[in-house]
Amino acid sequence: MADLLDAEAFVAVLREEGKKRYHDLHPFHVKMHAGALSRRQIQAWVENRYYYQTRIPLKDATVLSKSEDPAFRRRWIRRIHDHDGTLESEGGLAQWERLAAGVGLDVGRLRSHADVLPAVRFACDAYVTFVRERTLLEAVASSLTEFFSPDIMARRIAAWETHYPWVDGPTLAYFRGRVGRAKVDSEEAIAFVIAHASTRAEQDACVAALIRKTEILWALLDAVEARHPA
């Protein structure tokens, strides 16, 4: 059995394995930020990614249900509020619905998930299942894609404002909000996995969980691109 990595080496492995598989490298995503997607491709991404967004509070509630520590739960519960809001018009899901309206989608149809591609559904549901079936440590590790999120969000806002001027600026509020939140969330999550992965096998399981999560995000884009090729 390999030795336990020190915190710095462990984080370096997580960053390296995550970064090289992060979905900003996916061809469809590269095209999105290069301004090469059609209006319909943007819409398809928004309506399919919305299904992913709706799984997040369910996933986070499942994480909560796995923790015996009230202090952990008090921190993690903020993620559910971030997506659901405290009022109907607030929160990440409501912001995503405004983004959908801003790219010309019907919000009622969006909420019905009628246009979600089967492979997108399978991938997103697999994420919730993973979190339910694995340890709390692996569940938290799977959230570490947020490490890379502030950077991708900042680049996305700039790219969309440049290349897709037909999308109203205010509808990008979701991306703007995620820059700061993803930073806080990922710092909390990395502190947790450093503190709780106490064997090399557990560290390896954390890396595997992060890789699995990148596969889920990648599969989502594969499915959208296959159905809506350039």
Place this chain on the structure above:
Amino acid sequence: MADLLDAEAFVAVLREEGKKRYHDLHPFHVKMHAGALSRRQIQAWVENRYYYQTRIPLKDATVLSKSEDPAFRRRWIRRIHDHDGTLESEGGLAQWERLAAGVGLDVGRLRSHADVLPAVRFACDAYVTFVRERTLLEAVASSLTEFFSPDIMARRIAAWETHYPWVDGPTLAYFRGRVGRAKVDSEEAIAFVIAHASTRAEQDACVAALIRKTEILWALLDAVEARHPA
């Protein structure tokens, strides 16, 4: 198949089936409110019931994870805050720990669950498992013991102040807080089951879920009484 009950008849069945099995009728509980328990029996109840209390936020997070409706989640999430608090010293679990200290228990040992009786653990864990494995409707219906909670809490405060003057009054804060909260929570839950039990089979499943929950609370007292007889 029997006909769907109207809302009034459905609620009447829930109230009747729940009321006659509610744990205020358990011999150990009757003795508690009559002032017939010893200090050690009170302590045993507090330390075992604490295990139940610690399952509640896990159960409620599981309920959250089963709902596709952000509006439902925005309401239900309050239950988790009620138990966990927003600060370490707040919330129902912290209040229960103060109650434990007030009856002479060591809070560190309480938190370790070292003195939780096996049958208490099985019963409380069975509640979390029930909520995880059943439908959202049954999960919500199982919470309807709170129907009967405001009344029992009001009687408990009076009984403890009369019969157990060695327990500091301020340590009864948990019971005081539950009077109002249980009323709000149970009214929301009953509105949900009325709205969502759309067949007689679903109504019957709600009644069965409530009965199962009363069995869990009853089994807890059975176990405490068996280990700490009068």
